[in-house]
Amino acid sequence: MLPWFQNGQFPLYLAPMARFTDIVFREFCKAQGADVMVTEFVQADALTREDPKLWETVDFTEAQRPMGVQIFGSNPKSMAAAARMLVERLQPDFIDINFGCPADRVICMDAGSSMLRNPKKLGQVTGAVVRAVPDTPVTVKIRTGWDDNSIVAKEVGHIVEAEGAQALAIHGRTKVQGYRGEANWPVIAEVAAELSIPVIGNGNINSAEAVIRIREETVCAGLMIGRAALGYPWIFRDIKHYLRHGTVPEPPTIPERWATIIDYTRQIMARPFREARHSDLRWMRPKFIALTKGMEGSRKIRGALGAVNQIEDLQRVAEAHCAQYGL
Numbered sequence: 623m624l625p626w627f628q629n630g631q632f633p634l635y636l637a638p639m640a641r642f643t644d645i646v647f648r649e650f651c652k653a654q655g656a657d658v659m660v661t662e663f664v665q666a667d668a669l670t671r672e673d674p675k676l677w678e679t680v681d682f683t684e685a686q687r688p689m690g691v692q693i694f695g696s697n698p699k700s701m702a703a704a705a706r707m708l709v710e711r712l713q714p715d716f717i718d719i720n721f722g723c724p725a726d727r728v729i730c731m732d733a734g735s736s737m738l739r740n741p742k743k744l745g746q747v748t749g750a751v752v753r754a755v756p757d758t759p760v761t762v763k764i765r766t767g768w769d770d771n772s773i774v775a776k777e778v779g780h781i782v783e784a785e786g787a788q789a790l791a792i793h794g795r796t797k798v799q800g801y802r803g804e805a806n807w808p809v810i811a812e813v814a815a816e817l818s819i820p821v822i823g824n825g826n827i828n829s830a831e832a833v834i835r836i837r838e839e840t841v842c843a844g845l846m847i848g849r850a851a852l853g854y855p856w857i858f859r860d861i862k863h864y865l866r867h868g869t870v871p872e873p874p875t876i877p878e879r880w881a882t883i884i885d886y887t888r889q890i891m892a893r894p895f896r897e898a899r900h901s902d903l904r905w906m907r908p909k910f911i912a913l914t915k916g917m918e919g920s921r922k923i924r925g926a927l928g929a930v931n932q933i934e935d936l937q938r939v940a941e942a943h944c945a946q947y948g949l
């Protein structure tokens with residue numbers, strides 16, 4: 623059993639989110655109480671071709687452990703080779719395989735959620751990765767199925783368990799659903815009850831009440847929080863506090879939230895990311911929009927963030943926003 627599930631622990635994972643859950647963002651989530659983290663997904667073939675951007679993406683700090691690196695691909699050999707390289711160079715606590723991504727560029731490679739249409743091959747890929755890194759646990763992340771007529775989570779769960787995966791995260795939506803609509807928690811609950819390995823439930827968790835309800839209604843061994851953490855990484859702190867004391871702490875003030883965003887930006891710019899080597903912050907605008915979502919007046923801020931190029935612009939947007947609300 624992976625150590626973070628032992629003794630009735632109920633780990634909260636930060637869901638991997640490409641372009642958002644970078645090393646700096648993860649550090650903040652960890653400080654707020656996220657228990658287990660996974661890197662953004664990286665293509666196995668490109669990793670073995672030494673694509674420097676991908677090696678930046680899979681970097682993590684010691685404080686972020688237990689830490690998984692997530693890979694995707696459809697070729698058992700290259701997936702195994704990528705896993706071996708990652709283990710040799712980075713010694714992650716686990717390798718996670720992505721069988722859930724619905725993006726066209728991933729589906730055309732027959733990878734991500736496309737593999738849910740071919741459970742046999744999905745099993746071969748999983749087995750190849752497990753055998754390639756015998757001393758490192760391998761976990762798997764899936765969706766419930768391709769569409770409502772092909773819900774395969776249970777079948778796939780049994781396959782990956784037999785191939786040696788040590789945990790299964792299930793995003794309770796189908797590929798066709800994308801990120802819309804309700805997550806199918808009854809399916810997640812059913813698979814969690816069937817399998818011997820821990821099942822991590824995922825989909826629309828945005829409050830401590832939701833965590834408590836799912837804990838009561840399912841035998842999930844842990845939960846994974848995605849978009850709710852993007853705009854409000856303090857969600858981990860809030861949930862942990864609620865579970866311990868039954869109350870949610872005061873939310874950070876708007877100036878505190880802006881200070882966090884500006885500090886985050888400075889830290890990103892100080893890292894050797896390829897994008898960060900340019901002082902222009904345009905590439906970070908989607909991150910700013912995600913981080914300000916849910917703030918009072920966030921629609922208006924979004925417009926202003928569209929014009930941010932330099933850190934001084936960002937500071938001006940923050941000051942104007944605080945001034946507007948008398949903060």
Ligand SMILES: Cc1cc2nc3c(=O)[nH]c(=O)nc-3n(C[C@H](O)[C@H](O)[C@H](O)COP(=O)(O)O)c2cc1C
Nearest residue numbers: 637638639640662663720793825826827847848849
């Ligand atoms: C922008 C974005 C990027 C994502 N990138 C990944 C990824 O790299 N790997 C992965 O397994 N899932 C990825 N996901 C899916 C999330 O990990 C998660 O399964 C999904 O958002 C559902 O959880 P939520 O309802 O809490 O957001 C991504 C989701 C979003 C919104």
